[in-house]
Amino acid sequence: MKQTRNVLADGTSIEDLVKVDTREVQMRALSDHEIYNLEMDRVFGHSWLLLGHETEIPNENDFVVRDMGSDSVIVARGKNGQIHVSLNVCPHRGMKVSTLDAGNTPIHKCIYHGWAFRPNGDFLASPVEKECMHGKMMSKVELGLEQARVTLYGGIIFATWDHEGPSFEEFLGDAKWYFDILFQRSDKGLEVLGPPQRFIVRANWKTAGEQSAADGFHTLTLHRWLGEVGNYAKSGEEGGADLSPEMYGVEVSSSNGHALRCIDLGRKIRKLTGLDPDELSVDQKLEALPPPGVTREMLPQLKRNLSKDQLKVLVSMPPQVGGIFPNVLFAFVYIPQADGSVLGLTLLHAYVPKGPDQLEFVNWILAEKDTPPELKEKMLRQSIQLFGTSGMVEQDDSDTWPHMTVAARGARGRKSTLKYQAVYETSKPAGWPGPGIVNEGFTKDDTQWHWWLHWHELMLAKV
Amino acid sequence: MTATQHLSSADVQQGEVVAIGSDTYNQVLGFLYREASLLDAISLKEWSALLATDLVYTVPLRQTRPMAQQAASIIRTVQHYHDDYRSIMGRVMRLTGTKSAWAEDPPSRTRRLVTNVQVSTTGVEGELAVVSYLLLTRSRFDSPDLDLISGERRDVLRYVAGELKLARREVILDQAVLGTPNLAIFL
Numbered sequence: 001m002k003q004t005r006n007v008l009a010d011g012t013s014i015e016d017l018v019k020v021d022t023r024e025v026q027m028r029a030l031s032d033h034e035i036y037n038l039e040m041d042r043v044f045g046h047s048w049l050l051l052g053h054e055t056e057i058p059n060e061n062d063f064v065v066r067d068m069g070s071d072s073v074i075v076a077r078g079k080n081g082q083i084h085v086s087l088n089v090c091p092h093r094g095m096k097v098s099t100l101d102a103g104n105t106p107i108h109k110c111i112y113h114g115w116a117f118r119p120n121g122d123f124l125a126s127p128v129e130k131e132c133m134h135g136k137m138m139s140k141v142e143l144g145l146e147q148a149r150v151t152l153y154g155g156i157i158f159a160t161w162d163h164e165g166p167s168f169e170e171f172l173g174d175a176k177w178y179f180d181i182l183f184q185r186s187d188k189g190l191e192v193l194g195p196p197q198r199f200i201v202r203a204n205w206k207t208a209g210e211q212s213a214a215d216g217f218h219t220l221t222l223h224r225w226l227g228e229v230g231n232y233a234k235s236g237e238e239g240g241a242d243l244s245p246e247m248y249g250v251e252v253s254s255s256n257g258h259a260l261r262c263i264d265l266g267r268k269i270r271k272l273t274g275l276d277p278d279e280l281s282v283d284q285k286l287e288a289l290p291p292p293g294v295t296r297e298m299l300p301q302l303k304r305n306l307s308k309d310q311l312k313v314l315v316s317m318p319p320q321v322g323g324i325f326p327n328v329l330f331a332f333v334y335i336p337q338a339d340g341s342v343l344g345l346t347l348l349h350a351y352v353p354k355g356p357d358q359l360e361f362v363n364w365i366l367a368e369k370d371t372p373p374e375l376k377e378k379m380l381r382q383s384i385q386l387f388g389t390s391g392m393v394e395q396d397d398s399d400t401w402p403h404m405t406v407a408a409r410g411a412r413g414r415k416s417t418l419k420y421q422a423v424y425e426t427s428k429p430a431g432w433p434g435p436g437i438v439n440e441g442f443t444k445d446d447t448q449w450h451w452w453l454h455w456h457e458l459m460l461a462k463v
Numbered sequence: 464m465t466a467t468q469h470l471s472s473a474d475v476q477q478g479e480v481v482a483i484g485s486d487t488y489n490q491v492l493g494f495l496y497r498e499a500s501l502l503d504a505i506s507l508k509e510w511s512a513l514l515a516t517d518l519v520y521t522v523p524l525r526q527t528r529p530m531a532q533q534a535a536s537i538i539r540t541v542q543h544y545h546d547d548y549r550s551i552m553g554r555v556m557r558l559t560g561t562k563s564a565w566a567e568d569p570p571s572r573t574r575r576l577v578t579n580v581q582v583s584t585t586g587v588e589g590e591l592a593v594v595s596y597l598l599l600t601r602s603r604f605d606s607p608d609l610d611l612i613s614g615e616r617r618d619v620l621r622y623v624a625g626e627l628k629l630a631r632r633e634v635i636l637d638q639a640v641l642g643t644p645n646l647a648i649f650l
């Protein structure tokens with residue numbers, strides 16, 4: 001049994017898709033229908049998936065419709081403020097229960113034959129009660145919408161179909177220590193600045209997924225324009241178009257596929273203060289360059305919510321970009337401005353699989369709830385300018401992934417391999433206080449390689 | 464719904480309808496045609512000379528909402544574009560002044576088909592409210608498929624020293640999920 005479950009129709013074993021000793025991945029993984037279908041069960045059926053933020057549905061009966069892998073789900077706030085995630089498929093004959101993007105309703109009524117459901121997915125009734133059109137063979141309890149397991153983390157809504165699998169904390173594993181620095185640092189937490197941007201990229205979801213986890217190297221070439229005009233070039237931090245100083249830092253890999261790029265704030269702090277960052281205390285550095293969405297008035301919150309060690313990482317080498325397995329990118333970035341100041345931005349992306357050669361890019365723009373309105377406005381506008389649909393940085397990413405996907409369909413291209421052979425030869429920096437697989441120096445392939453290893457582990461069915 | 468109500472956008476006051484075929488109407492049409500050909504010819508610097516320096520340029524998100532909540536189908540918090548003159552000029556600079564604006568290098572082949580033009584005066588002397596339909600076709604690389612972007616432009620054009628300039632543009636798109644991988648092009 002094990003044999004056939006882990007072998008593709010043409011005889012290739014899933015084991016062989018990833019060559020562990022040479023750090024290669026067969027490119028057919030980026031285009032193959034069979035692999036895609038397996039992923040929907042084995043990867044998306046067993047991971048915690050990002051669906052949005054609770055501030056999108058602040059009131060009882062508010063809902064948004066989102067995707068978990070290839071399935072539509074209703075994310076709704078029910079009684080007592082609890083958030084429920086229900087499969088958006090009518091148990092009667094399979095109609096999509098909610099055909100909307102968002103709204104507020106105490107009852108989700110299927111327009112086909114009128115079966116009605118509560119925001120928590122409970123089956124309420126079918127029309128013409130005395131005729132009992134839902135039959136008597138199944139109880140009302142059995143006729144509710146299928147429920148996913150839900151958790152809130154810093155207000156972010158995650159859900160999974162795996163009711164027996166790891167808890168969300170276990171899923172984050174060692175990376176939680178770092179994610180807490182981003183998502184758990186303020187008293188009131190984050191909020192969305194509006195609904196997400198959504199657009200289609202004709203590319204396999206993994207082209208975006210593996211890049212998010214966390215390809216620092218591509219910035220140098222694909223986003224080279226950042227060094228050709230704009231504030232990186234003008235500020236002449238390290239002169240002209242050379243972005244490579246930005247590629248140094250600390251990278252955290254995770255056996256669960258999460259990844260964090262911690263990028264040195266030293267040069268920015270030196271520029272802002274004119275002082276040697278090594279001579280400054282944690283407090284002085286926080287004052288000089290508060291994290292995205294955080295004002296100087298809000299700094300006591302950080303000290304309340306984070307440990308001394310976490311603060312130390314936050315002020316010197318904070319996680320700025322990275323991924324949450326399988327299909328999430330986070331960005332907590334520090335953008336130099338024309339006037340010499342720095343503006344922090346906070347974004348989350350989900351790359352929703354829409355078939356082997358298509359993904360939906362979902363982009364949420366966030367700020368701290370306590371961020372003052374004028375600062376929120378600045379963050380919002382610069383986020384739109386640089387990231388997402390019209391973002392001058394991410395335009396180039398979304399134009400690249402489709403080419404990889406097409407290449408992976410070629411008779412020879414599909415047998416080519418993606419290579420992750422730039423291996424760290426360093427380890428943790430001295431005195432690094434955080435857990436996990438940590439390496440310092442110029443960005444390497446290790447975080448992305450661990451992403452693939454986790455993908456591989458999930459794709460190998462354990463039967 | 465009266466014609467004037469139909470023309471009303473978020474923040475533009477509508478006045479008298481400017482008759483189709485009148486001199487003013489023809490000048491507006493001439494502006495829109497010229498603008499479309501400059502953008503399609505990727506003459507971005509020339510295009511940017513048509514912009515007023517207090518330009519506001521926005522493209523709201525759309526959501527699928529029931530008939531009774533159509534106002535809520537236009538989202539003006541997070542948007543696809545939320546720009547002013549300075550930030551649009553920054554985008555033009557990236558596209559024209561760098562060697563690495565890969566999203567449009569090689570550039571898309573585009574056609575901006577601008578139709579259904581309705582013009583009215585506004586409360587402001589020398590400014591016109593212009594509503595038009597836009598169908599933008601975008602071809603990239605060797606794909607035979609065209610990306611289609613359709614929507615309604617809600618513009619304010621202003622006479623500056625006898626020339627029309629674009630002072631305000633809001634594009635109400637039809638897609639809740641855009642079918643093109645980015646908006647590295649102007650609408």
Ligand code: FES
Binds near residue numbers: 092111114
């Ligand atoms: S399919 Fe939903 S009520 Fe029949």
Ligand SMILES: [Fe+2]
Binds near residue numbers: 218219394
């Ligand atoms: Fe990128």
